[in-house]
Amino acid sequence: MLTEKELKEYSDNARASYLPHISIDCVVFGFHEGMLKVLLLHMKNENGWYLPGGFVLKDEPIELSANRILKERTGLDEIFLQQFHVFGDPQRSKDHFEMYKDMLPRAENWFTDRFLTIGYYALVDFCDAIPQPDIFSADCIWRDLDDLPELKLDHALILKTALDTLRLQLNYQPIGYNLMPKEFTMPELQKLYETILDKKLDRRNFQRRMLGFGILKRSEKPRKGGAHKAPYLYSFDLENYQAALTEGFKGGW
Amino acid sequence: MLTEKELKEYSDNARASYLPHISIDCVVFGFHEGMLKVLLLHMKNENGWYLPGGFVLKDEPIELSANRILKERTGLDEIFLQQFHVFGDPQRSKDHFEMYKDMLPRAENWFTDRFLTIGYYALVDFCDAIPQPDIFSADCIWRDLDDLPELKLDHALILKTALDTLRLQLNYQPIGYNLMPKEFTMPELQKLYETILDKKLDRRNFQRRMLGFGILKRSEKPRKGGAHKAPYLYSFDLENYQAALTEGFKGGW
DNA sequence: AATCGATAGTGTATTATTGACACAAGAGTA
């Protein structure tokens, strides 16, 4: 926990560097061992968990802010980042960093301001990320999506909204690339979809549909070592993948 | 155009009332005589056209801000409003109200600040709206979507993004209710869809699909007066419509 | 009153997509 002096310093510096009243919160999804994970921060000397977040430098495009924040938390650059919603209830930041609430006069304390937060969700390869806590938190760790701790502020709402958006986007955008390692098997990819959608899919129909999109390349060599029939390895055909991203999957009308 | 004194007053008042660096821009769609329309403002003493916009009161939820702004511009309340994107390039507001640029010192002039703008799009019944200019504009009028004037700032981008979002949402949300009058014929509704999507649809298939959604009620009496066979009148079945809104149209996976 | 032109209402055959389902093949293990 920061001392009064440190808080004052942080606040002064924040006011000098960042746009006031605006924050960014990131819902970072990862996929590991058949589980969808979210990156969460655990506050020092407090029970609360938070989404990784930060602020926008006075002259910085917000996409770069989100990128910068994520790089600080994961070490990753060029992450798949998708802005999905702004949360603007005046009450939402009421309980922001409660322990710092009365440590400074309101006008000086950055954390007593009202904040609109821009929600981004990110899809990252679990294995590549190296979670790093920020100065307010003791821990930055992956948590299973179906075993979440209680989240502070409106971060539970932000997370739910991100997940809903992700599920919706799955219908008209190819998602897998950012969550899967370079090479993977069809059952592994299917597991990702089943995990995101939280339902079982038919193995054969899934394969047919996925291949139908034309964004997968089958490698010559199957994955060896398992105790069963060796599955083929696939990777994304980046060219077609990008095209599919911009065009969208399903026509609709 | 405002005098220096008026600008100073506006700026002082804005700084006292609104969250700094945050604005809201609205893309208001209407539908009339087979054309999709957008509400635009024409600046006093300037060639520029702008989207209707405004700012967020210091203690106001942003949804209410958007509502308030739209009510001021259209007289309408309880509008279908959808937040769709935040535009956060530091350069985007560089040319904001150029004519007021050098009239006041930067620190005093509200319009030289950097603004992130939250984009909302609205669907309104063309006939109900009563366009009202704001104090900066000489005109507030409906413009045909396919005959747009040049837009200032990044408002062309905002409009395009809104339109793309609208087209996408058409695939998994029932849209018509907010753009159509209470009663309408199937060909009229089809025209709306064709206009939004900018392509011809098959009459019979459109009807089948629409009715299949189960959100339309057919009135007993057809519309009389036309020089041709009298078409049936339909209205939306609000209960089913609301259900469809929350559930979404198409399963996807 | 009969005809014409334009638009609205409806049905059906064809094709593509989705969903359900069963069997064969390969890799390790006993």
Add this chain to the structure above:
DNA sequence: TACTCTTGTGTCAATAATACACTATCGATT
């Protein structure tokens, strides 16, 4: 060699999307 587990693949039925043609009715025209 047989067994178990998992993967790969094909087929059939149901459903949805598409293409397309005829009939009905209104006002206008003659």
